Amino acid sequence: MNTPPSPRVASFERTEINWDKLDTKRFYVVGAGLFTGVTVALYPVSVVKTRLQVASRDLGEKSAFSVIKGILKNDGVPGLYRGFGTVITGAVPARIIFLTALETTKISAFKLVAPFNLNEPTQAAIANGIAGMTASLFSQAVFVPIDVVSQKLMVQGYSGHTKYTGGIDVATKIINSYGLRGFYRGFGLSVMTYAPSSAAWWASYGSSQRVIWSFLGYGADSEATAAPSQSKVVLVQATGGIIAGATASSITTPLDTIKTRLQVMGHQENRPSAKQVVKDLIAQDGWKGFYRGYGPRLFSMSAWGTTMILTYEYLKRLCAIED
Template identity: 75%
Template sequence: MAASSLGQTTEINWDKLDKTKFYVVGAGIFTGVTVALYPMSVIKTRLQVATKDTVEKSASSVIRGILKTDGVPGLYRGFGTVVTGAIPTRIIFLTALETTKAAAFKMVEPFKFSEPSQAALANGIAGMSASLCSQAVFVPIDVISQKLMVQGYSGHEKYNGGLDVARKIIRTDGIRGFYRGFGLSVMTYSPSSAVWWASYGSSQRIIWRLLGQGTDREGAGPSESTIMLVQAAGGIIAGATASCITTPLDTIKTRLQVMSLERRSSARQVVKSLIKDDGWTGFYRGLGPRFFSMSAWGTTMILAYEYLSTGSFSFTNICFLDNEITNLRILTLLFSDFGVSKNNVVCKSLTAFHNLPLIFLLVPLAPFGTP
């Protein structure tokens, strides 16, 4: 059976998921990874908004400055706002992602592209659509949290928490102040989501082919450790690709969103200022932390999900399916068509969850790790 058939036959679709378990597990994983990687977002944001007179020009100097003035809590400025806003944002994002993915695969299938190309296009479409839907909630959270991240830094105003930021935005700009940089946000995060997933899906399949893992069913499937290593490599490649392509837009967007009313500039003025201060390299401020965050976030989420489910489509995660009839059909499918190795359903190189993101796809929303 071809790899594409495997994806179609064993894909856990939205209508077969236990929604309660889906979101509960997702919330737990998301919270843990957010706590670990949030400081990278603070460092990246400070680097992006620094002026030419700012002493702290590198990630290490920013870290030292934060620890010296605020201690470890300084690395988590705006964290409460992010976590609070993440609940509706994630629900919207994951719902859109799952409901879009099946249609995306059907849409690209008639074009007869290669399997890696189909995976890249379908993943890209699903990721971009989900990111677009979630922007309505995410952008206001992004504006507030970023103002908290840079308060008192490089001449920026100080605040007494997220509510204080919100009150001042409403007083000076009205509701539209929460959507400052909305267009750039859409231009940054939706392509970032698409690029990350497209890169992850296609690079993973290329790596498997380089390792000599085809789509036939003869011989033993890859070991669990090999699968996880390939997933990790795919996450790193995806993070590098997405961060390099989208960091310039992210830098412009961030500088626009944290500016006070008195210092407000247009996107064109921000571009001119960056070129004047640092040349074209100014557009890549914060690239290091952003690359690390995007790579680590996506890879960690994928590996964590694989670990929790004890494999890609194992007996332990059949509880995600709604009814016994479906469970029995899946068990029959497992024994009749595919090799089973340590609870992983494998077709040489492809596991059921490799086709499209499920719960572990929390990549494309900064400051939660990315974008």
């Protein structure tokens, strides 16, 4: 009796490491250290992007270079790390929640789309997109309060914004003014921004990799039998990260600009609503106002995404359970 042939598997897929093949305890411990390093390296980009998004119309700092110059002149290098302590405190649990939800959901999502017999890039886009959106939704509960506090610290004393003595001072003022709900200022917009952004990022990353691998001759229909070299794997992953960052930032920058403006508002009564923020942006700069800070955000998402994914894939190789 002849056994049916097994479905062809793209040779590059042998390099992928799924959640069930990881030492999760080591994954979390080593991952906390690696992602802390990534955050230290790229945090200043977030500060510059946030300042550009909240700058008043008459402020002279209209470009990323002028913002950096102003920060260094007034506060030195520490100015590029305002709010960093708050971010790094919440980044570890948020990242753990995100990655756990991402990997576990991705397995289920691939099983869900398998019966539809879609081509590889489409299947990867849908499964990765579902996983990315789900992971973002889970992590927002931790991330949004951290985002609110850190962004207030990033822009304190800038363009008329309140000055604080630190993250605890920000948290105290928020609680005194609004209670715990104050930490979720802009939560709806955060979900509307980051969930689609995460879905777009992971969908683009998953599908672009398949397209690139097929172009290089490693697709499921190719004759290649050997897995690609490690250097080629890293190059394709980096390229996929850049494509994903460009796609996600282009789609979600307008919502991110509105969300950031809402989150850094002071403690005055009658603060403007999202609708009023939209009207103000249009009145000040027209529709291009929604893309304030687009350059730094594009760079940020591409740099963060590419660095993160390379770190993440390296982390998975470090924590893989040997057969």
